[in-house]
Amino acid sequence: MPTNSGLPPSITVSSRDLARLEAMLESPALSRHPAAIALGEELNRATILAPEEIPDGIVTMHSQVECEDELQNEKHILTLVYPHEADVDKGRVSVLAPVGSALLGLSVGQSIDWVAPGGRKLRLRVTAVHYQPESAGDLHR
Structure with a gap:
């Protein structure tokens, strides 16, 4: 969960990702889930x-x-995915995981603070985006 120390960094989301994420969040299974509320x-x-x-x-995404x-x-290399695609062993992190929702929309150089499960404080800084579907022209993923 992001901490309340100062304002959170600005984030940018594509309209395609927004539509898919909002549809996912509207499902009855997720509508009251704390991670879904935080992502919303x-x-x-x-x-x-x-x-x-x-x-x-x-x-x-x-x-x-x-x-x-x-x-x-x-250092970590992670791929941000939808919950059904998550696979920790392959570095595929769900957008509903605290680190996933924290990373969504950040740009290279931005950092975000949050507290991991168990209370450990973390500060993740995006150092590179090795693949981004939008810049790769993969707009129909």
């Missing part, structure tokens, strides 16, 4: 752009992201 709040504050207008370096936990000095 993130989407409410996002700047929404058409997929072809998303700048390089923004974390969108299916982006492969390199990030660094600045507090633990650990």
